Every structure is written in structure tokens, then in C-alpha cells.
Amino acid sequence: MAPNESDILREQLEYLIEHTAREGRCGCSECQRYGRARSILLEVFGEPGNAKVREIEPSLAKAA
Numbered sequence: 001m002a003p004n005e006s007d008i009l010r011e012q013l014e015y016l017i018e019h020t021a022r023e024g025r026c027g028c029s030e031c032q033r034y035g036r037a038r039s040i041l042l043e044v045f046g047e048p049g050n051a052k053v054r055e056i057e058p059s060l061a062k063a064a
């Protein structure tokens with residue numbers, strides 16, 4: 001069974017969060033990807049009551 005699309009997105013996001021956490025937003029292309037991914041995720045999953053956004057929100061908050 002192919003991995004679920006949201007799992008792939010989560011992995012990507014976690015990778016980018018890790019990078020920004022470690023490098024402190026150095027401004028490289030990965031930092032920019034993170035900024036884009038974050039705003040997209042907030043736009044897509046930003047509605048209250050979404051379980052997925054609650055799962056990733058703590059990580060986003062830490063990285064911001």
C-alpha cells in the first residue's frame with residue numbers, strides 16, 4: 001500500500017521544521033520551502049476542529 005499523501009507531506013514538513021529549528025531560518029531554499037509549506041498548510045488545514053492541524057501545530061509553533 002502506498003503511503004498516504006498527508007504522511008508524505010508531514011514527513012516533508014517535519015524535515016523542513018527540523019532544518020529551520022537547527023539552522024534558525026538561515027534563509028536558504030529549504031527555509032523558503034518551509035515558509036511556503038507552512039502558509040499553505042495553515043490555509044488548507046487552518047479551520048478549527050481539524051485533527052491533523054492539531055497534530056502538527058505544536059511543531060509549527062516551536063519552529064516559528
Ligand SMILES: [Zn+2]
Pocket residue numbers: 019020023025026027028029030031
Ligand atoms: Zn535554511
